[in-house]
Amino acid sequence: MVMAQVDFNATLVRELGPFTFGKMNWLEYQYKMENFFDEHEVWSEERKRDICLSMIGAKTLNILRSLVSPQNVRETDYSVIVSKLEAHFFPKLSRAQHIFKFKHQNQRISETFFEYVSILRKLVVNCRYNKIEDELKKQIVSGIRDEELKNKFIDDRNTSLSRIFELGLAHDDSKKLKRAPHPRNHKARINREKTCFRCKESIPKVHKNEACPFDWAVCEHCHVKGHISTACKYKNMSCNYCSEQGHIAKICLKNKENSKLRLN
Numbered sequence: 001m002v003m004a005q006v007d008f009n010a011t012l013v014r015e016l017g018p019f020t021f022g023k024m025n026w027l028e029y030q031y032k033m034e035n036f037f038d039e040h041e042v043w044s045e046e047r048k049r050d051i052c053l054s055m056i057g058a059k060t061l062n063i064l065r066s067l068v069s070p071q072n073v074r075e076t077d078y079s080v081i082v083s084k085l086e087a088h089f090f091p092k093l094s095r096a097q098h099i100f101k102f103k104h105q106n107q108r109i110s111e112t113f114f115e116y117v118s119i120l121r122k123l124v125v126n127c128r129y130n131k132i133e134d135e136l137k138k139q140i141v142s143g144i145r146d147e148e149l150k151n152k153f154i155d156d157r158n159t160s161l162s163r164i165f166e167l168g169l170a171h172d173d174s175k176k177l178k179r180a181p182h183p184r185n186h187k188a189r190i191n192r193e194k195t196c197f198r199c200k201e202s203i204p205k206v207h208k209n210e211a212c213p214f215d216w217a218v219c220e221h222c223h224v225k226g227h228i229s230t231a232c233k234y235k236n237m238s239c240n241y242c243s244e245q246g247h248i249a250k251i252c253l254k255n256k257e258n259s260k261l262r263l264n
Contacts, residue, residue, distance in 0.1 A: 011040070012051065018235045021059040026089040027097065030082055038109050051080040056085075063088060092185045098126040098208075103137075105141040112175075113168035114206055114213070116144070121213040133216055137161045146171065162217040164227050169199060198227040 016036045019029045032056070037048055053061065053073060061073070067084040068076045086208055090097060094113045102123040107116040141153045141164070146167050151161055159167075194203040198212040218225045221232040229235060234248050239250040249255055 008040075012055070017053060019056045019060060026085055038081070041109075043110065045078045049074075049076070049081060052078060052081060060085070068155055083199050084212070093126070095126075095128055098123070098128075100126050102139060103241045107145045109145065113144070113149075114172055114201065116140075117165070117168065117214040118210070123232075133161050137164060137214075138162055139179060140168070144168075156214065160218070162220070162228060165199075165214050165217050167227070168231055169201070169230070196231075198231060200231040220253075 014034060019026070033052065037043070037051075042048055042051065053064075056064070058071055064081060064085060067088060068080070071082070081216055082149045092100070102120065104119060105123055107113075111119075117140065120136060120143075124132055124136050124139070127135065141150065142148050144153070149167065152167055155166055193205075195201065195206055196212050198217070199214045201207060201212075203209060214228055215226055217228040218228045219227055221234045235246060236250070237257075238245050239247050239249050239252050241252045241255040244252075
């Protein structure tokens with residue numbers, strides 16, 4: 001056990017190294033530290049905090065103490081520590097720094113696709129891209145961890161952002177652990193749970209009462225922007241023009257083709 005800890009400490013110093021105040025960029029060091037945690041399966045928030053505090057150096061530690069006072073730094077959450085230090089070193093991020101954060105935001109092992117996209121949506125807004133949805137699509141494809149899902153995105157270069165949203169959410173669903181039903185009135189309890197009209201995910205459990213990150217999706221069933229296709233109320237309806245299932249008459253290709261012929 002002692003040898004394992006010695007080996008880990010040596011790896012920590014070799015791969016991560018200490019943060020040098022005044023010479024290193026905190027944002028770059030923070031992302032390097034997050035990648036280290038992922039690669040070495042450091043999941044515990046307490047463990048992350050202890051490693052962070054041991055590596056940031058005396059000067060940065062003194063700054064942190066003043067930032068979290070009167071709370072003890074040893075009792076402060078890791079997420080609070082990194083956000084406090086980021087706000088201190090970068091009180092107002094430049095556009096280049098916002099882009100840096102966005103481009104280096106890879107999916108963590110513990111994150112679902114939903115959580116990852118939610119983070120990217122918040123970051124990309126501050127980058128002020130001209131083609132913001134294209135950049136979001138590129139970063140999702142680049143930063144997603146699951147190789148099988150990544151290959152699905154890459155195989156079809158013309159995959160729309162909306163389709164990426166749907167594939168990612170379906171992947172989340174496939175990875176969810178099957179839980180035993182509640183022994184008493186389980187169906188009634190499920191039916192009472194509020195779901196998002198944009199993506200059909202649980203509002204209290206998945207959204208955690210935050211805005212849906214999939215409001216940029218364009219539905220293939222009705223061509224309306226604001227919800228993914230699997231959440232569309234028309235997905236199982238038949239077209240009033242051609243009687244085929246899965247779209248409405250307004251976007252029916254046969255309807256449009258015949259309209260062109262009539263005009264000619």
